[in-house]
Amino acid sequence: MRNILLASAALALLAAPAMAQTVSSPSYYGTLGYTQLDADGADVGAVTGRFGAKFTPYLGAEAEASFGVGHDTVTVGATSVKIKENYDVAAYGVATLPINPNFDLFARAGYGTTELKASTGATSVTDSNESWNYGVGANYYVDTQNGVRADWTRRDFTNGGGTADAYSVSYVRRF
Secondary structure: OHHHHHHHHHHHHHHHHHHHHHOOOOEEEEEEEEEEEEEOOEEEEEEEEEEEEEOOOOEEEEEEEEEEOOEEEEEEOOEEEEEEEEEEEEEEEEEEEEEEOOEEEEEEEEEEEEEEEEEEOOEEEEEEEEEEEEEEEEEEEOOOOEEEEEEEEEEEEOOOOOEEEEEEEEEEEEO
């Protein structure tokens, strides 16, 4: 029994360098682009930045923040209301399917918060709502570091806040 334990320990020590070589460090990326948010008849735009890490070729995480740059006017009854996105922030788990070195598909799911401002005349109201988010997209790289990204994300707002669809096009930079 003692010999079996010693042999197992020796094999484990010999295999440790091989295991260390299979573990890779994370790769990082950032994006900067435009997002169009379609929420219950109001279409608002935002500049979106993301920072992500791929822990394996297939799994990673990313954080995003958007700041509103456009507004939309909707009619509520006989009143015109201007809607603007102030900001949103979210964190996602990301699953990637590499098709080739220059193209990959991804799916992501996460949680975030969005703040909108509605104003009419001298009155304005600001409100934020949390959401469960999920979506899909694709990255195309023109070289080893630079590319473009297109994605769609559904936001299911909590507390009866409805849903919104976010469409994004971004520049991608791998680090």
